[in-house]
Amino acid sequence: MDFTVAFVLTYxxxxxxxxxxxxxxxxxxxxxxxxxxADNSHVTPPPPRPAPAHPPARADAWRVPNSPQARTRDRYVxxxxxxxxxxxADLAKLERVIPAARLFFEEGxxxxxxxxxxxxxxxxxxxxxxxxxQLEIAFLLRDAALFCDRAREFRQVLPQSPEWSEIARLGRxxxxxxxxxxxxxxxxxxxxxxxxxxxxxxxxxDLAAEVLAAEFHRESRRGAxxxxxxxxxxxxxxxxx
Amino acid sequence: xxxxxxxxxASLNEERLSFEGRIQAMEAVVAGSNPKACAGDFIDLLPHxxxxxxxxxxxxxxxxxxxxxxxxxxxxxIYDVCHRLAVVGRETGAAIALSDPSGRMLAAHTLFxxxxxxxxxxxxxxxxxxxxxxxHAIMKWAISHRCECARIALxxxxxxxxxxxxxxxxxxxxLADFAGGNLSCQQIEIxxxxxxxxxxxxxxxxxxxxxxxRRADLDSExxxxxxxxxxxxxxxxxxxxxxxxxYRAIVQALHEGQVLPEKGxxxxxxxxxxxxVLEVIREALARSRGDYAPRHDRRPASVIVEAxxxxxxxxxxxxxxxxxxxxxxxxxxxxxxxxxxxLLHLVDVSELxxxxxxxxxxxxxxxxxxxxxxxxxxxxPVVALGKVVRRIPxxxxxxxxxxxxxxxxxPQRVVxxxxxxxxxxxxxxLIYVPGEDDSGRHDGFLVSERxxxxxxxxxxxxxxxxxTLRFNRVRDRGRGWILAGFEILDARAAGSxxxxxxxxxxxxxxxx
Numbered sequence: 157m158d159f160t161v162a163f164v165l166t167y168x169x170x171x172x173x174x175x176x177x178x179x180x181x182x183x184x185x186x187x188x189x190x191x192x193x194a195d196n197s198h199v200t201p202p203p204p205r206p207a208p209a210h211p212p213a214r215a216d217a218w219r220v221p222n223s224p225q226a227r228t229r230d231r232y233v234x235x236x237x238x239x240x241x242x243x244x245a246d247l248a249k250l251e252r253v254i255p256a257a258r259l260f261f262e263e264g265x266x267x268x269x270x271x272x273x274x275x276x277x278x279x280x281x282x283x284x285x286x287x288x289x290q291l292e293i294a295f296l297l298r299d300a301a302l303f304c305d306r307a308r309e310f311r312q313v314l315p316q317s318p319e320w321s322e323i324a325r326l327g328r329x330x331x332x333x334x335x336x337x338x339x340x341x342x343x344x345x346x347x348x349x350x351x352x353x354x355x356x357x358x359x360x361x362d363l364a365a366e367v368l369a370a371e372f373h374r375e376s377r378r379g380a381x382x383x384x385x386x387x388x389x390x391x392x393x394x395x396x397x
Numbered sequence: 398x399x400x401x402x403x404x405x406x407a408s409l410n411e412e413r414l415s416f417e418g419r420i421q422a423m424e425a426v427v428a429g430s431n432p433k434a435c436a437g438d439f440i441d442l443l444p445h446x447x448x449x450x451x452x453x454x455x456x457x458x459x460x461x462x463x464x465x466x467x468x469x470x471x472x473x474x475i476y477d478v479c480h481r482l483a484v485v486g487r488e489t490g491a492a493i494a495l496s497d498p499s500g501r502m503l504a505a506h507t508l509f510x511x512x513x514x515x516x517x518x519x520x521x522x523x524x525x526x527x528x529x530x531x532x533h534a535i536m537k538w539a540i541s542h543r544c545e546c547a548r549i550a551l552x553x554x555x556x557x558x559x560x561x562x563x564x565x566x567x568x569x570x571x572l573a574d575f576a577g578g579n580l581s582c583q584q585i586e587i588x589x590x591x592x593x594x595x596x597x598x599x600x601x602x603x604x605x606x607x608x609x610x611r612r613a614d615l616d617s618e619x620x621x622x623x624x625x626x627x628x629x630x631x632x633x634x635x636x637x638x639x640x641x642x643x644y645r646a647i648v649q650a651l652h653e654g655q656v657l658p659e660k661g662x663x664x665x666x667x668x669x670x671x672x673x674v675l676e677v678i679r680e681a682l683a684r685s686r687g688d689y690a691p692r693h694d695r696r697p698a699s700v701i702v703e704a705x706x707x708x709x710x711x712x713x714x715x716x717x718x719x720x721x722x723x724x725x726x727x728x729x730x731x732x733x734x735x736x737x738x739x740l741l742h743l744v745d746v747s748e749l750x751x752x753x754x755x756x757x758x759x760x761x762x763x764x765x766x767x768x769x770x771x772x773x774x775x776x777x778p779v780v781a782l783g784k785v786v787r788r789i790p791x792x793x794x795x796x797x798x799x800x801x802x803x804x805x806x807x808p809q810r811v812v813x814x815x816x817x818x819x820x821x822x823x824x825x826x827l828i829y830v831p832g833e834d835d836s837g838r839h840d841g842f843l844v845s846e847r848x849x850x851x852x853x854x855x856x857x858x859x860x861x862x863x864x865t866l867r868f869n870r871v872r873d874r875g876r877g878w879i880l881a882g883f884e885i886l887d888a889r890a891a892g893s894x895x896x897x898x899x900x901x902x903x904x905x906x907x908x909x
Contacts, residue, residue, distance in 0.1 A: 214653075215653050216653075217653070217654060218652075218653055218654035223654070224654070225653065225654025225655060226654055227654070228651070228654040228655065228656060228668055229651070229652065229653070229654040231667075231668040231669065232651045232652070232654075232668050232671075232672060235668060235669045235672040235673075236672050236675075238871045238874060238879070239849065239868070239869075239870055239871040239879070239881065240870070240871075255869070256869070256870060259869070259870050259882065260870075262838075267679075271648070274652070275652060278652065365884060365885065366836065366838075368864075368885040368888055369836065369837035369838060369840070369884075369885060370835065370836050370837045371837075371888070372837055372840070372859060372864055372866075372885055372888070373831060373832075373835060373836070373837030373840055374835070374837075375859045375860045375862060376809065376811075376829055376831060376840075376859050376860075377807070377831060378860065
């Protein structure tokens with residue numbers, strides 16, 4: 157009888173341990189594999205988050221790993237940008253962050269796109285890809301004040317960047333009187349039409365994705381014979397017995 | 398219950414009775430011949446009853462468990478006390494001389510209690526009619542004495558807050574506006590804490606600023622409206638820029654890892670609740686920036702419909718063809734497993750939403766953020782899929798009024814090819830939610846949070862094709878579900894060479 161009880165208890169303990177740690181016993185059950193990420197080797201990975209040399213000022217307290225401020229910031233990032241980042245450090249994944257910002261912009265959530273790139277830039281201030289994407293979105297939003305502000309920051313942080321001439325070209329269009337961008341060569345498009353943008357937001361060059369999406373939509377709707385869409389007509393409603 | 402808990406309960410009851418006694422005494426004085434005699438007692442009460450109310454609220458709001466009967470009683474008590482105090486304050490204010498130095502404090506305290514009572518309506522239901530005329534009367538009195546912007550220190554939530562009569566007036570109006578069921582009890586406390594923080598910035602304008610700002614019509618019996626007033630009556634408008642500035646300051650603080658306010662009840666709630674309130678404010682600001690667009694017409698209805706809640710239930714019941722044949726009748730499996738249907742009373746309909754009333758159901762409550770689907774009749778092909786965006790009690794017995802924002806009127810269950818699923822043993826349940834645009838750019842998939850987090854590329858069968866896609870963003874989300882945007886990685890005919898190599902895909906296409 158004692159042996160049976162001991163056996164049952166041991167069995168339960170082992171089962172509990174497996175349930176908590178998974179079959180391999182190597183990783184806790186909650187640990188998840190990183191999401192599949194497309195290869196995007198042309199993007200320069202940003203340098204790691206700079207560690208503060210001195211005790212951080214109140215506004216920089218989040219830079220201290222595992223501080224309450226860092227944890228709050230992580231939770232904010234996860235709640236505000238679900239599916240894009242689970243913590244602030246995930247904002248290093250440029251191949252995910254920049255297209256996500258572009259999609260926000262395309263869906264009319266320009267402020268969210270800017271905020272995502274702001275957060276990522278705060279984490280990785282030396283990343284030129286993040287700053288350039290933000291400049292392009294500010295340009296596409298026709299927000300001259302934001303563009304000038306971010307361009308000034310860019311110049312300050314990355315003064316040797318070869319992209320500056322391109323930024324200045326856009327700047328002369330969006331803020332013609334701004335001395336930061338100089339006078340430059342007046343391009344013929346200056347007064348005629350909106351200039352070409354440099355695609356720092358990694359937009360697809362071809363229309364394959366758009367065509368596939370439209371075909372998918374059409375096929376799905378065609379195949380759904382039992383799910384005809386309609387207006388909410390009160391005459392269709394019947395009382396359930 | 399332990400001895401300590403019992404003694405704590407007894408102490409709470411004693412304090413409640415003590416406060417009730419003081420309020421009854423004030424009510425008696427107000428009903429008598431000299432109402433202004435209780436002005437001093439009224440003003441002195443807040444530093445005592447304020448912390449007591451916070452102490453009552455804290456365990457209720459911090460608990461993750463469903464509310465108990467004691468919680469409901471406590472909330473009802475808070476409402477009753479605040480409402481009675483607001484009435485006492487108003488009647489005392491009406492009786493005292495206009496030049497009385499206690500007039501400002503009396504007005505400020507009255508407005509504060511009005512706001513407190515309005516917050517409780519999320520838990521106890523809307524207590525109509527609201528005394529908007531009383532609110533406007535206090536503001537008109539303050540304007541006539543040019544004291545609406547004078548700073549008044551009030552002890553709120555353990556700290557002294559710099560308030561103004563104008564700020565407290567708009568606080569009460571905004572809380573009434575947001576207490577319609579689209580914020581939870583925790584979230585309305587966060588919003589209130591922010592309004593108190595912003596109070597020095599809340600300054601109204603007499604002339605309508607650009608856009609569709611909120612306005613208070615001083616000569617009306619209504620709450621906040623939107624857009625410019627057309628009949629020329631006296632109105633106060635809430636300009637957007639100071640509110641936007643305050644909103645940005647809160648966002649910036651969260652970027653720095655700080656929750657605002659740093660102290661008080663609201664600071665103890667999870668960051669996720671703060672983010673949800675920010676989202677509501679962001680939407681409200683966006684509406685105020687744009688041109689005024691009146692709400693879609695609501696048409697009254699009175700039918701009972703069966704509702705399905707949650708992705709699994711929607712996919713297996715609302716969107717499955719056999720279920721449609723059985724609609725309105727109990728299925729044999731229902732009897733075997735004692736499956737009880739969730740019937741809702743549909744009370745109004747618009748192009749964008751549905752309004753329901755729900756009696757307490759045996760299948761658990763429908764809560765804010767749930768995904769819900771209803772078929773609009775046995776013969777109807779239309780399944781309305783929506784998100785619960787408003788929920789408020791309507792009866793003391795536990796009935797609720799629900800507001801559902803329609804996400805789609807043509808959702809479809811999608812066949813997922815075997816072997817392409819997530820790390821879970823079972824294939825994910827996917828519901829295709831087509832957007833309005835024929836380009837497909839607004840389409841999405843309804844998927845559980847777990848499947849969204851674990852999903853890699855997924856192959857689905859569409860007509861004679863097999864399409865491989867990947868989720869790439871969250872369009873909307875609620876309790877346990879995500880409406881995911883996606884990108885298509887590959888599309889091929891079911892009979893193609895690559896598809897034939899995978900028998901699962903071919904079988905899936907054949908089933909479709």
